[in-house]
Amino acid sequence: MKLKEDINPLLLQVFRSVVWVYSAITFIPWYFLSGASINLERARRIKARSVSGHPAGPYRAINSQQELAAGLHPGVDTLDKVFEYAAKKFPHRDCLGTREVLSEEDELQPNGKVFKKVILGNYNWLSYDETYQAARMFGSGLAALGQKPLHNIAIFCETRAEWIVAAQACFMYNFPLVTLYSTLGPLAIAHGLNETEVTHIITSKDLLQSRLKAILCDVPRLKFVIVVDKKLSSGQDIPRGVTIHSMAAVKEMGFKPENLSTGRSQPQSSDIAVIMYTSGSTGIPKGVMISHGNIIAGITGMAERIPNLNETDTYIGYLPLAHVLELSAELVCVSHGCRIGYSSPQTLADQSTKIKKGSKGDTSMLRPTLMATVPEIMDRIYKTVMTKVEGMSKLQKTLFVLAYNYKMEQISKGYSTPLCDSLVFKRVRALLGGNTRVLLSGGAPLSAATQHFMNICLCCPVGQGYGLTETCGAGTISEVWDYSTGRVGAPLVCSEITLKDWEEGGYYSTDKPNPRGEILIGGPNVTMGYYKNEAKNREDFFVDEKGQRWFCTGDIGEFHPDGCLKIIDRKKDLVKLQAGEYVSLGKVEAVLKNCPLIDNICAYANSDQSYVISFVVPNQKLLTALAERYQVQGTWEEICNNPQMEKEVLRILTEAAISSKLERFEIPKKVRLSAEAWTPETGLVTDAFKLKRKELKTHYQEDIERMYGSK
Numbered sequence: 105m106k107l108k109e110d111i112n113p114l115l116l117q118v119f120r121s122v123v124w125v126y127s128a129i130t131f132i133p134w135y136f137l138s139g140a141s142i143n144l145e146r147a148r149r150i151k152a153r154s155v156s157g158h159p160a161g162p163y164r165a166i167n168s169q170q171e172l173a174a175g176l177h178p179g180v181d182t183l184d185k186v187f188e189y190a191a192k193k194f195p196h197r198d199c200l201g202t203r204e205v206l207s208e209e210d211e212l213q214p215n216g217k218v219f220k221k222v223i224l225g226n227y228n229w230l231s232y233d234e235t236y237q238a239a240r241m242f243g244s245g246l247a248a249l250g251q252k253p254l255h256n257i258a259i260f261c262e263t264r265a266e267w268i269v270a271a272q273a274c275f276m277y278n279f280p281l282v283t284l285y286s287t288l289g290p291l292a293i294a295h296g297l298n299e300t301e302v303t304h305i306i307t308s309k310d311l312l313q314s315r316l317k318a319i320l321c322d323v324p325r326l327k328f329v330i331v332v333d334k335k336l337s338s339g340q341d342i343p344r345g346v347t348i349h350s351m352a353a354v355k356e357m358g359f360k361p362e363n364l365s366t367g368r369s370q371p372q373s374s375d376i377a378v379i380m381y382t383s384g385s386t387g388i389p390k391g392v393m394i395s396h397g398n399i400i401a402g403i404t405g406m407a408e409r410i411p412n413l414n415e416t417d418t419y420i421g422y423l424p425l426a427h428v429l430e431l432s433a434e435l436v437c438v439s440h441g442c443r444i445g446y447s448s449p450q451t452l453a454d455q456s457t458k459i460k461k462g463s464k465g466d467t468s469m470l471r472p473t474l475m476a477t478v479p480e481i482m483d484r485i486y487k488t489v490m491t492k493v494e495g496m497s498k499l500q501k502t503l504f505v506l507a508y509n510y511k512m513e514q515i516s517k518g519y520s521t522p523l524c525d526s527l528v529f530k531r532v533r534a535l536l537g538g539n540t541r542v543l544l545s546g547g548a549p550l551s552a553a554t555q556h557f558m559n560i561c562l563c564c565p566v567g568q569g570y571g572l573t574e575t576c577g578a579g580t581i582s583e584v585w586d587y588s589t590g591r592v593g594a595p596l597v598c599s600e601i602t603l604k605d606w607e608e609g610g611y612y613s614t615d616k617p618n619p620r621g622e623i624l625i626g627g628p629n630v631t632m633g634y635y636k637n638e639a640k641n642r643e644d645f646f647v648d649e650k651g652q653r654w655f656c657t658g659d660i661g662e663f664h665p666d667g668c669l670k671i672i673d674r675k676k677d678l679v680k681l682q683a684g685e686y687v688s689l690g691k692v693e694a695v696l697k698n699c700p701l702i703d704n705i706c707a708y709a710n711s712d713q714s715y716v717i718s719f720v721v722p723n724q725k726l727l728t729a730l731a732e733r734y735q736v737q738g739t740w741e742e743i744c745n746n747p748q749m750e751k752e753v754l755r756i757l758t759e760a761a762i763s764s765k766l767e768r769f770e771i772p773k774k775v776r777l778s779a780e781a782w783t784p785e786t787g788l789v790t791d792a793f794k795l796k797r798k799e800l801k802t803h804y805q806e807d808i809e810r811m812y813g814s815k
Contacts, residue, residue: 247565453535674690
């Protein structure tokens, strides 16, 4: 849906005039006090520059030209001190919130499938002091259970309040915390547990039954399983030598005077706080060693980009806490006394899959002001709303598009649009509770169309960020008053960025109009390297002559004149075709994913072939409608496997590629439709919904051979 081209310019002018008259009568004081000129000045100012004067950099934020930031408060150099500082400053404020489950029931769907639906009540809260005491008791109990300082302990658990309590306990007692995604496969889980030699693991009742129990025999050192749920299931069928304890029982153990009085081993800033196993887009997951100092530097940089961050903010946590984006975001909130209410992708909104119709999702109940998300989730919201707009009456659609275009014009001038926000976008804004003031996007590039939609319809700025597990998620974040798209902002105050020439790809720091090259990130947020993987450490990390650590990202970027970075390619995504042309698979996917018919897409190319092919997860509603138009009948799987549907989808993709000015050799020549969505559970995407190219290639090997004409 091309919102910019759908409306007659005369109608837009009439609408603009009506809104201007209303604003002149009602909002004259607001216009004078809105700070539009200040916002424009902020958006256009130089945000970073090269400290060497060379176009390659290193580039630093304007307010960290002399020195990179490494801490939030003087003397607060470890994560236990960060939490202790917050607990003393905000002892009675809400810290961690969990919704009460009132009832659960099975609901039969028209297709015969049964979905579990829940009705949820209010949030129940732990104060900062209560959370601190719970973490202290749990850490003491873990020590009584034999966990030793500087010996690794694992957590394999969903995002919930108990995750943070357990993590804070480990930070207090200097137990390095090994984090594992709950969607990792059994081999990857066993690999992480065995490599880190853990004897204790913290998990949930559901994950113990569904994922962990099957591999316990493959992890011989594991002796203690601590389950965070209040009630344990009977008959766990656990291997001999492994004992199960509830979190409550371990806290009770820690509360005993003889255990509480035992001195704890406080961590140093250079000690490992977390060994984070990345889900990885290729191969076996790697454990990234993150020190206390690394995380504190990272959250210092992130916090600086969130204006007016304070104890009145509410954050909603639902992304995997084993992912650096979510963990860092929650630690930013904890360090500033914010409250964190927990959710899940299945209960996030009123329309989410597990919420019973007529009851409230978590955003409606919590009404958060801050939220971290990944482009995949924002793309879903965007496409859902745009599909509803397409189904509106002509008058409703006209008003929506008029308001959309008017607001796009106004925010480009630094103004807000209170009339449009209250009359047109209020219902869309309510999808996230109605109070959201900052959205932080990370994990993958965000399309311009989706970013415009979030800025306009959700009435809040999107801070698009760039960072990796190896840099504690910190690198860059765009400022909230910068409404430009396709960029990830300037370096954070904790980081500096250099561009390294990449001859094979043809990217150089001397390129015009903007310097380009591989992105190298340096600073106190750059982690200690990969656990037990010296060869990879030598390849990806280095220390310069000043003693600063750097990480070679493999991503290709360019710096704009105002010091903002744009990600333009990735070394591993670049494929040289038979005729010598280079194709950026990531670029092709980013362009074509904007097509409403496409829910997800993976471009693929072989160097011994002359063209690109693609695997596509189509939008079920739109493809079904297309099938009806062409009188194609059958089940969803039969529609996706129909050659005529493949042909039609390819035609639509080609039109979208041409309109987006992709080169001829970049446009896929063949397509395979997938009836199955790609989720972390399928193993075809990571928990941040990045494509796992190796797994996708294996999954679609027969289709690759068919589309390339191999036998």
